Amino acid sequence: MPARFGLAEARHVLDAALDKADEIGQPMDIAVVDDGGHLLAFARQDGAIRAGIDIAVRKARTAILMGMTTEQLGMAAAPGGSLYGIEVTNGGLVIFGGGIPLAEAGGEVVGAIGVSAGNVEQDITVAQAGVEAFDKHAG
Template identity: 55%
Template structure:
């Protein structure tokens, strides 16, 4: 089972709301269980360069079923996954990508957010994830 378009739009709406609360402009991507883009939103005046980053964060989170920030920790020099960001056509290994799970804990997709600090990117992605888990 993959995330539905309705669920993806719900996550994007929650992420946009958190972005507005923080006063930032974000690009928000949702991929399905196969890492295919399901929904995308670029808030007015969000950075153009962050479009690709948001999509890659979502895909990276789904490819490895973990938050992108966790993958980034393991990919530091001397780490067990050093240089992994060069695989799969290019990964993003800093915060802002999170796997999305259904009620049984099965991963159904991922969210990726980019457009501000990695801390804010992660906070906005978490808002999207939380919206799905509370539904």
């Protein structure tokens, strides 16, 4: 049986995302969840907005539940989209960027990262840094 995505891997993802947040000068709330959407690692940098705590966790959870980025879900959930209104289901899904699934080389989604506290572009940039660290570590 292959090793599961656990705390060590989650901390690696979290650390890379924290480094990117420091690099761009935007304090962030960063959550990493397992394949069931359960929190494995979290950090709130000094100065990150408090609202971002819940939003980061929900972004990560949304990405794992839907198997896509929250940015992609937002496009599908736009008025007239095939998933319009989905954000009110499952306890409240997030439909703007900053949540990204973490997939192994074979395509199996094993976790997700969610980032909040900057603007959407900053959130995506920091989340992507965590994904890239996961990809390098898993690959």
